[in-house]
Amino acid sequence: MSDSDVETPTVSHLSAPVVWSCNEWDPLEEVIVGVVDGATVPPWNHSLAATAPAHAAWFFEKYGGSAFPQDIISNASRELDALSNRLVKLGVKVRRPDILDFNKEVTTPWWSSKGLYAAMPRDVLLVVGDTIFEAPMAWRSRYFESYAFRNLLMDYFRKGGRWLTAPKPTMAETFYDPNYSPDRAIIEGQKQFVINESEIAFDAADFVRFGTDILAQKSNVTNAAGIEWMRRHVPSGFSVHEVEFDDEHPMHIDTTIVPLAPGKLLVNPNWVNTMPDILASWEILRAPPPVKPYDSALYFSSDWLTMNILSLDEKTLIVEEQETPMIEALTGWGFDVIPVPFRNFYPFGGSIHCATTDVRRSGSLKSYL
Ligand code: ABU
Secondary structure, eight states, X not given: OOGGGSOOOOOOOOSXXXXXXXBSSSOEEEEEEOBOTTOBOOOOOHHHHTTSOGGGHHHHHHHTTSBOOHHXXXXXXXXXXXXXXXXXXXXXXXXXXXXXXXXXXXXXXXXXXXXXXXXXXXXXXXXXXXXXXXXXXXXXXXXTGGGXXXXXXXXXXXXXXXXXXXXXXOOOGGGBXXXXXXXXXXXXXXXXXXXXXXXXXXXXXXXXXXXXEEEEOOOSSOOHHHHHHHHHHSOTTOEEEEXXXXXXXXXXXXXXXXXXXXXXXXXXXXXXXXXXXXXXXXXXXXXXXXXXXXXXXXXXXXXXXXXXXXXXXXXXXXXXXXXXXXXXXXXXXXXXXXXXXXXGGGGGTOOTTTTEEEEEEOSOOOBOO
């Protein structure tokens, strides 16, 4: 390629920032919705076993290394498209990542692996104010996942968005604890994790935004070094606070605490026994038990995907349509609920919050905690 083939980034500064989101509930203007095309099932391995339910091992043993079964992809894809169309009708600009073939084996100096998917923008990208962060991730199968979003990121960059990419860990053997076992996730009162602190790692979904304050948890994909890296790089005016809950196998905070509106927090009754002091002034709704049984097609996740809700604004929530107890509880708490079909996406390990990343919400930076 000659230099003349390379497009020079032309930066246009819009009157409103192209990337701007400070919390989970301001009015949603632009969102990325994931895609499942090209998704590959990772082989059952040590880091996956740290959080995937043991009952799902058969799925990974049968399909590991192969494309997801086509019927699972088609059904989920239909629901992602329906969600996108619904959001457009609600006045939200929807962007989609590129479709990549994650069944290609990639090799680094330390390992070889196939990929996973571009289904969960929430895991990969985090918008803090005017900056979009690309997470380094901690699974080998997710090492190149952010490239499905690169064209979008370049577009935001050209339009004046700030974009930061965290340093990726090598994901060499030395990064994982060979002695970690999900059966011994707490030793002498200390939570154990499959990743160590030798390198920086985090998934964006271990962070949740409350305006000037961002809460983050250590997990099997996010270490203290990753939280510290974010603390040093968030734009001026934001602070990152580490919190810990009672999920013994944490991976992603968005089925543990979900802020829905200023002062209103949905919490997981199994994993939140003690509220961190920083949230003491917030009104709490303990989530009703999930409708979907744990041992159904939930290959990557707990059954608390029921809590994985996207806020359209501080009054309106998008919720999976069959989660009736949740819909009733939220309606009773004063919210308007837009039910959408999303059950067929659950086998990929997330629901509506995971499948989306808000790139722009109106509103200004404020303190709520
Ligand atoms: N990725 C969100 C799923 C977290 C959970 O297993 O509850």
